[in-house]
Amino acid sequence: MEEKIVSMENIIKEFSGVRVLDNVDFNIYRGKVMALVGENGAGKSTLMKILTGVYVRTSGDVNLNGKPVDFNTTKESQEKGIAFIHQELNLVRDLSIGENIFLGREPVGKGGKINWKKLFEDSKKWIAKLGLDEDPRELVKNLSISKQQMIEIAKALSLDAQIIIMDEPTGALTMSETKRLFQVVRELRDSGHSIVYISHRLKEIFEICDHVTVLRDGTLVGEEPIEDLDEEKIIEMMVGRKLSEQYPRVATEIGDVVLEVKNLTNRFVHNVSFQLRKGEILGVAGLVGSGRTELARTIYGVYHPEKGEILLHGSPVTINSPKDAIDNGIAYLSEDRKENGIVLGMDLVENVTLASLNRYVGKIGNIDKSKERDSTDAYIKTMSIKAASKYQLLQFLSGGNQQKVALAKNLDTNPGILLLDEPTRGVDVGAKKEIYELINKYKQEGMSILMVSSEIPEILGISDRVMVMHEGKVSGILDIADADQEKIMTYAVGREVN
Incomplete structure (x- = not known):
């Protein structure tokens, strides 16, 4: 016994x-x-x-x-x-x-x-x-x-x-x-x-x-x-129910090119070029150390490019900081929410509006607390965030609910382009589906999404195209209809797909 x-x-x-x-x-x-x-x-x-x-x-x-x-x-x-x-x-x-x-x-x-x-x-x-x-x-x-x-x-x-x-x-x-x-x-x-x-x-x-x-x-x-x-x-x-469809794929009409990266190079990435279209989810796969996260952070202005250019709607832009990225309609959800995504000692309201406080400043320079509360309530409802109240400190929320708050903070900047780095890391199967449905919702509304993930089923489950990286370079780009786990892994280890 x-x-x-x-x-x-x-x-x-x-x-x-x-x-x-x-x-x-x-x-x-x-x-x-x-x-x-x-x-x-x-x-x-x-x-x-x-x-x-x-x-x-x-x-x-x-x-x-x-x-x-x-x-x-x-x-x-x-x-x-x-x-x-x-x-x-x-x-x-x-x-x-x-x-x-x-x-x-x-x-x-x-x-x-x-x-x-x-x-x-x-x-x-x-x-x-x-x-x-x-x-x-x-x-x-x-x-x-x-x-x-x-x-x-x-x-x-x-x-x-x-x-x-x-x-x-x-x-x-x-x-x-x-x-x-x-x-x-x-x-x-x-x-x-x-x-x-x-x-x-x-x-x-x-x-x-x-x-x-x-x-x-x-x-x-x-x-x-x-x-x-x-x-x-x-x-x-x-x-409490059967989970018959883990990856709720949504087909939408893909629009014009919104983001174009040409020959982007720094100490992390080398001559990276790709396009991201309106209403598209571009999955970025690759092994640890392939440069996926570093690419997203370079686009977001955390790292500076040594050469190459970033174009929005066909026009070159200079992004030297995350503020520049936000001002250009680009948001970034970090893979490490505790380090770069949320402030554990602040409540939901403070976290949700942290990156977009300028939207809540009144005529005399004061913060419109009522408007902040209304926005936070809307995200709590839309994203099914489980919390005792909007004033609960983030340190007392579960990891999955913290992740939702981190996502809400980025969405509150009203981005047209959303960079997601491991969006469901540390999130359970039920909450994962909720996050996928949220991602699909914003995709249907015309947002362009670049999603970095180490989970190949996730990449295959909701992406429209897959870009694979190896040692800081793009090793292959696949339409989702042509993508499978074997092809992704072949590109991820730096080999050509036959």
Whole structure:
């Protein structure tokens, strides 16, 4: 019989009178991987934050190894052998890899001085376990997002925790890094560790998990062994309906060329040329490091071109900053919403209108608060944003709802061209469909959309054409009728399609 190492019973959590968890039960078994799934806002992260002492539960019981526990801080839960790898990175960018891994737990020698040699040697051991060969003295800010995610995992492993909670751990990882992570998860499981695996990627769940617990709208739908489930059943449990069409393609009449890029070149991209038409979705595919994100940021004015030109409606424009881009009707949704998309310490109203405040300034220079509220209410309704109120701080929203707010902020600038960089990263299957429907809505209204995505099914599902990049260059452009996964991957690795 499987041994319960954690038992959470009848957990209730309320924020400002709003119940976000309602009598939820949750179990973790020794030496097993438990998948915790549900749509954004279902309560997954909140439940785990209660287990680890980030939040205090309103009511209910938590038992660890058969004994009641009450954790009021993460330090208390860590001392009992629980580590939480959060979806949003919690690294100090200006510190080294080693300093981040052992932050607050630095080894000390005689006289209380930090033993730097041991710290870096031990750090090297943990990052090597994840297949990284970086110098542990390297500053975290110099690493890619995917490698920063691996450092978060190394940090948790260094705690020697018996229970490890992983919240969307592969969101920024390459295929090889994901494969290595799965190997580490299996090794941990086989050595008696217990893993809670939160993910929207259902294929991953079937690959490494033993059990699945599903939450919906803050309630428990059920717990099942993985062998009793398939993807369709899990989706039905998550959203309360069958998800027969994941990618709701909409056919529209494609108009004239709106954006044209000619021979765009800088240190990231090389002689990139393409056209984007009115009412078109141009999907941009490619492997990590192919220059997809850098291309979008160059068009948006974050990076400056060394040569080449950008034309809007046939006329050359100079874009030296994001403000220039916004003034020219170009908006950009960043792949990293926490770093570049939203301000977690501000509420919905402040975030939605942040990039378009000039629209809300009255005759005497004051901000029209009523107009701000009306705009935010409209986005909350149109985009089905789940929040206690328009004044709720973004830090208390789920990842998917944060993403919707980031999108609303960009749409509020009234763009004609929308650059989307991984628009559904960290978003569950139900919310993904909602975002696809929103993208289609704006496409039907004539907006031109360039969508960067590492998910080929997403690219194939809603794009009108596909542009594939390899090492900063355009390696191929395909009409959607001619595109398939094999052709995209062939172009992505720099080979010609026969």
